[in-house]
Amino acid sequence: MNLTKILAAIAFITSANMALAGSWEALPNKAPEPADNPTTPAKVKLGKILFMDPRLSSTGTVSCNSCHNVMLGGEDNRPVAMGVNGQTGGRSAPTVWNAAFNSVQFWDGRAPSLEAQAAGPVTNPIEMGMKDWDAVVKRLKAIPGYSNLFKKAFVLDGAISKDNATKAIAAYERTLITPGSAYDKYIKGNKKAMTEEQIRGMNKFAEVGCTNCHSGAAFNGPEMPEGTGFFMKFPVHKDKKTEIKYALTRDKGLAEVTGKKTDDNMWKVPTLRNVALTAPYFHNGKVKTLDKAVDLMARLQLGKKLSKKESSDIVAFLNALSGRFPRQTFPTLPGTPGRAF
């Protein structure tokens, strides 16, 4: 338990108004690591190469980074992602920044870890379109430089395998965290780090109840054991016209995985870190601006109509959650001298 969390716990005990006084947490400088996949430099190096390698897709044109662009807000700023051969699905690519602080992955939380998530898009026919992981492994084995990279990353079992590839990608993703936002500086004591508007927005954000779900250092809910998701129904308050306008209930979310009626329209509570950089919004990317997203969240989740000023204050606060991206060098992807991949 780090100091920030201890302070938050003390605040929780001593304060009557947790949301306003004590529950603000800075983003840790390090992401949690699972016991069976410690983050090492060699693994991060390999993971970055794999993350950037378009040869992990059937056409050789789509890498993990294509939809989760670390040069942007960790995604593609498109309503829904575009995979191989220009195909699109129904959901918006979530940001990879700080995904390490999600206890489950994907909008419907179906992956219990970053490792499990990394395996998915590669063989999804409308995303990276590889036939199966055997085909991926075969391709990686045919690229001479990968052999040594896997050996260095996995000292005991240096095989080129699905397990090791997804572990390396997950290890790299655990380095993709963005502390140092105006908000982080502010709650660490630099009272000039946020504007008055942002401070008002921060208090309003807690007061109206956004923190009911968007709590914690990553604003994605309470700390849960890895693999256990924090879900919320969306929308909570019925509004047929809005639902139709933005097609909010067409995709059943968690129920599409479990088949349970009680999981209808249940979604993983997403992080709000860097949310200003990840328009358009919601699981289907149908909402174009953060202003509108805040307005809709208040109405549909909290049953509240925000004033223009309340809404713009909260938007200003959300802009204070844009963090500092880590400095990264371009990897050189191993080649296939004299022949194509």
Add this chain to the structure above:
Amino acid sequence: MNLTKILAAIAFITSANMALAGSWEALPNKAPEPADNPTTPAKVKLGKILFMDPRLSSTGTVSCNSCHNVMLGGEDNRPVAMGVNGQTGGRSAPTVWNAAFNSVQFWDGRAPSLEAQAAGPVTNPIEMGMKDWDAVVKRLKAIPGYSNLFKKAFVLDGAISKDNATKAIAAYERTLITPGSAYDKYIKGNKKAMTEEQIRGMNKFAEVGCTNCHSGAAFNGPEMPEGTGFFMKFPVHKDKKTEIKYALTRDKGLAEVTGKKTDDNMWKVPTLRNVALTAPYFHNGKVKTLDKAVDLMARLQLGKKLSKKESSDIVAFLNALSGRFPRQTFPTLPGTPGRAF
């Protein structure tokens, strides 16, 4: 005139066998710059950002780097490039590495400069698919961070314009050069930098006549004034069966631009720098391996059948032309806080 060139010139005067003795040139550490677009750090910074920005395409998914990948051999290792919505054309993406040493750009040499080249793919409907440059400029103007980047890069006229955008991209591309190959080390005096096989291949390369066209520091022909291309007919020696097998004459090359019968199947002589990393080969990407490409070049351009050993020696030499890629950091692309691009 740098020392290497002076030495080459002396060798030319004193040696009876220029190709074997004196015409080997190391790649300069700096690319030539046009008088009206000097390379400056601010321009290179902006150019890199533009080069990496997928929002320069209609779908927001294809950047210059998608097909000219600086994490690979400066291209995509595909037979022909794939643009927006999975569209493909008839030609293979040329490498961006050392493109600064080409006096003209594109396979058919239709662009007289890197600046002119950079304007093309952005509005090509099957490449990046933007309607026109007005639309590109409009989109860039709507991304707040670009304004300052253009102002810093172009002190006198800091406008966001096609002219400035393409100048910045070209300035960045002039930094994408790869000295330090085994070959460069060898001809600078490190006699252990190349293997015996590679040295044999180097001499064979000159002896059979590859250097007739692939001469100079970039192995793309004699030094020409910027904007003046060095073209060669391909194939020179008729071989109907091979032509059909690889569809070599279907695309008329320079004649597709000029409409002149005399330009039929004339092509810009491409650089051989990093050629081992840019399979598959030729303008249409129909030849899968470097072995086959060398064999075909000898037969179709020089009318010679190489022995297996001669061919493998030359391939070994061509592998010695893979250079050292410059260390680069990922740029952070300017965002559009609160809304999509």
